[in-house]
Amino acid sequence: MDRWRTIIEPFRIHSVEPVRMTTVDERETALRAAGWNLFNLHADDVLVDLLTDSGTGAMSRDQWAAVQHGDESYAGSPSWFAFLESVQVLFPYRHVIPTHQGRAAEKILFSVIGGPGRTIPNNTHFDTTRANVEFTGAEAVDLVIAEGRDPAALHPFKGNMDIEALDRLLAERAGSVPVVFVTITNNSGGGQPVSLENLRAVRAVCDRHGVPLFLDACRFAENAWFIKTREPGQADRSVPDIVREIASLADGMTMSAKKDGLANIGGWLALNDDDLARRCRDLLILTEGFPTYGGLAGRDLEAIAQGLREVVEDDYLRYRIRSTAYLGEALDAAGVPVVKPFGGHAIYLDARALLSHIRPLEYPGQALAVALYREGGIRGCEIGTVMFGRHPDGSEAPAAMDLVRLAIPRRTYTQSHVDYVIEVVRWVAERAASLRGFRIVDQPPALRHFTARFEPLG
Numbered sequence: 001m002d003r004w005r006t007i008i009e010p011f012r013i014h015s016v017e018p019v020r021m022t023t024v025d026e027r028e029t030a031l032r033a034a035g036w037n038l039f040n041l042h043a044d045d046v047l048v049d050l051l052t053d054s055g056t057g058a059m060s061r062d063q064w065a066a067v068q069h070g071d072e073s074y075a076g077s078p079s080w081f082a083f084l085e086s087v088q089v090l091f092p093y094r095h096v097i098p099t100h101q102g103r104a105a106e107k108i109l110f111s112v113i114g115g116p117g118r119t120i121p122n123n124t125h126f127d128t129t130r131a132n133v134e135f136t137g138a139e140a141v142d143l144v145i146a147e148g149r150d151p152a153a154l155h156p157f158k159g160n161m162d163i164e165a166l167d168r169l170l171a172e173r174a175g176s177v178p179v180v181f182v183t184i185t186n187n188s189g190g191g192q193p194v195s196l197e198n199l200r201a202v203r204a205v206c207d208r209h210g211v212p213l214f215l216d217a218c219r220f221a222e223n224a225w226f227i228k229t230r231e232p233g234q235a236d237r238s239v240p241d242i243v244r245e246i247a248s249l250a251d252g253m254t255m256s257a258k259k260d261g262l263a264n265i266g267g268w269l270a271l272n273d274d275d276l277a278r279r280c281r282d283l284l285i286l287t288e289g290f291p292t293y294g295g296l297a298g299r300d301l302e303a304i305a306q307g308l309r310e311v312v313e314d315d316y317l318r319y320r321i322r323s324t325a326y327l328g329e330a331l332d333a334a335g336v337p338v339v340k341p342f343g344g345h346a347i348y349l350d351a352r353a354l355l356s357h358i359r360p361l362e363y364p365g366q367a368l369a370v371a372l373y374r375e376g377g378i379r380g381c382e383i384g385t386v387m388f389g390r391h392p393d394g395s396e397a398p399a400a401m402d403l404v405r406l407a408i409p410r411r412t413y414t415q416s417h418v419d420y421v422i423e424v425v426r427w428v429a430e431r432a433a434s435l436r437g438f439r440i441v442d443q444p445p446a447l448r449h450f451t452a453r454f455e456p457l458g
């Protein structure tokens with residue numbers, strides 16, 4: 001396959017969903033009604049939806065067939081055992097607790113181990129992870145390496161944890177750190193992977209201080225592919241083998257099956273600690289459901305079981321990572337500032353660099369995301385000061401970066417959709433100086449990016 005440059009999607013299209021064409025005027029009206037928040041749009045008004053890669057992928061023929069095997073027994077369904085086996089082949093933790101999505105696993109875990117006075121370090125907490133930590137009164141600390149905070153820095157594993165900083169934090173506060181988290185890949189930091197070497201070093205620091213290590217493993221297969229293709233000595237290993245080594249370095253995980261589960265819904269919490277698992281299951285029954293289905297239907301469990309087999313295939317992962325890089329390479333060649341190296345599931349535009357005339361507290365990421373929608377019907381997601389700039393005490397400060405994430409749903413768009421995206425982003429970037437910032441006119445106390453309403457400045 002390496003002989004040809006053209007990316008071949010390793011599938012044929014079997015069922016199609018129409019996309020509704022819209023005009024700039026229609027999109028302008030939709031923006032006004034949405035308070036310039038792209039989360040408030042009607043998805044029918046979006047041409048290419050790159051808001052998220054979460055739950056938006058296409059399921060395979062074999063997953064739809066598996067859905068038909070869904071057994072909806074309340075307790076002990078065969079679908080549960082199919083799910084359990086698929087999870088434990090890759091992540092052989094003693095306890096697997098199914099949840100309706102990743103944040104439900106986070107909510108349960110942090111309700112048990114979080115609380116005032118506690119600290120949870122991570123390479124970078126994702127928004128829901130940070131919010132669930134902070135909701136319990138605990139502090140969420142991000143300790144990614146310095147390169148991980150610099151959109152232009154080239155490093156093969158920009159998601160790595162800063163080992164010295166972690167060691168220092170644990171030396172100072174080990175008694176109040178119930179768990180160390182590592183997010184693979186590091187979504188908020190640009191979809192950047194974590195190396196096996198770094199994970200081993202994190203494990204060693206955790207062992208020294210007697211603190212357990214958990215993975216936020218949403219994009220574990222993409223991370224394993226980066227390890228296979230970038231880390232010395234890993235090229236000849238199979239992806240499932242690398243995933244099992246990753247799992248062996250941790251004591252547990254939270255997971256959103258809406259990413260590398262290749263499913264539209266689902267997640268789990270998995271761990272080895274019997275006592276912690278019992279307390280988490282008690283909460284699960286209170287909030288999600290019986291421990292053999294969590295918040296899921298039997299058919300969802302079957303779709304995930306099959307998705308986990310497909311997501312670790314070389315042909316799929318080669319296409320996945322290559323087709324994301326195709327978008328990044330074209331934008332980079334056109335002079336659009338993008339986070340490099342390219343992430344696994346998304347390309348991140350550096351809005352702070354492109355719109356340097358807009359101050360971070362006037363939300364350059366929001367301005368760029370709105371312009372891409374207005375001009376081309378492309379929906380991306382601000383990952384910057386709107387998402388992370390407001391603190392629990394109500395104060396506001398610029399986030400580390402102001403990015404716009406163009407997340408690629410799995411197996412959903414073709415190369416010509418991506419060529420269209422490239423054309424629109426280039427057009428907007430050439431006119432970046434004409435864009436204006438925004439102010440927020442209404443916002444909730446936490447996770448404001450989902451529901452805040454904006455007004456254009458000037």
Ligand SMILES: Cc1ncc(COP(=O)(O)O)c(C=O)c1O
Nearest residue numbers: 054101102103126128187218256
């Ligand atoms: C790194 C990371 N952690 C956790 C989550 C939460 O998962 P869910 O959306 O299934 O609740 C996400 C979702 O985007 C994520 O990217």
